[in-house]
Amino acid sequence: MWHPLQAEFPQQQPLAGFLRGPSEIHTGEAVGIVTCGSSRIRPVKDSANGWLETTFYDPNKHAKLVVMGRKDGMPLLLRLAKPGQAKAEDWPNLRSWLLESDPESFDLLATAASLANWQEQHRYCGRCGCKTQPRNDEYAHQCPRCHLRQYPRVSPCIITLVWREDALLLARSPRFAPGVYSTLAGFIEAGESAEQALHREVEEEVSVKIGNFKYLGSQSWPFPNSLMLGYWAEYQGGDIAFDGIEIEDAQWYPFDQLPELPAKASISRYLIDSFLRWKGVNS
Numbered sequence: 001m002w003h004p005l006q007a008e009f010p011q012q013q014p015l016a017g018f019l020r021g022p023s024e025i026h027t028g029e030a031v032g033i034v035t036c037g038s039s040r041i042r043p044v045k046d047s048a049n050g051w052l053e054t055t056f057y058d059p060n061k062h063a064k065l066v067v068m069g070r071k072d073g074m075p076l077l078l079r080l081a082k083p084g085q086a087k088a089e090d091w092p093n094l095r096s097w098l099l100e101s102d103p104e105s106f107d108l109l110a111t112a113a114s115l116a117n118w119q120e121q122h123r124y125c126g127r128c129g130c131k132t133q134p135r136n137d138e139y140a141h142q143c144p145r146c147h148l149r150q151y152p153r154v155s156p157c158i159i160t161l162v163w164r165e166d167a168l169l170l171a172r173s174p175r176f177a178p179g180v181y182s183t184l185a186g187f188i189e190a191g192e193s194a195e196q197a198l199h200r201e202v203e204e205e206v207s208v209k210i211g212n213f214k215y216l217g218s219q220s221w222p223f224p225n226s227l228m229l230g231y232w233a234e235y236q237g238g239d240i241a242f243d244g245i246e247i248e249d250a251q252w253y254p255f256d257q258l259p260e261l262p263a264k265a266s267i268s269r270y271l272i273d274s275f276l277r278w279k280g281v282n283s
């Protein structure tokens, strides 16, 4: 019998053949380069996946690129978009590209986008203001003056499907595509546990009480640097109420009358689909 905690969501599996972090690259070695800003990616014609440029390593041209890691032995490098360049209209939006990618491309693009964001926004030491330098043994920048090390920032968020015996609580934000309803999500605050964030966010967004949490899995969402921790939460009481700003609509939907849902590759959709499957409903 299928169980909801079986690891079938792609991001619960290792990213096969990928070693994260810097490594030494030899002149003339075949490398793959992805060029992106924090929210857009440069398309590469004639590449297998649409975004990876392949070439041979030339220290004169490539020494300043960020080394993401090695995929099946080949170094993957990140070239940051120049200021203004990533706004070009022919550069696809990384969010929609991610959601239409296969799981392997999703993970590699999420890595590229997270690192691009970090490189753009953490160029100076937060303690003394000196320009930082990349380390060559780990994803980190170090201050040459005070030696403070900074690591790529990851911000944990909770995302939860609220359910009751006969319905799912789904909501929409004005940022969503027209007609799409999804699960509830929010950042975990400093000093807060994930479970406390679940109680607080759901109460703030839709005014209902929840409990009986079940953790289902996680997914990187690099806009700018979220790590989504996915849960089911059982409804415990209260009537739905929302502010009309962050949440523009929220309703209980019977299992057989669901609205348009988020993309299949998103953890929010996994929370919904796995729940319906657990309940024996065909989605």
Ligand SMILES: [Zn+2]
Pocket: 125, 126, 127, 128, 129, 130, 143, 144, 145, 146, 147, 148
């Ligand atoms: Zn410093």
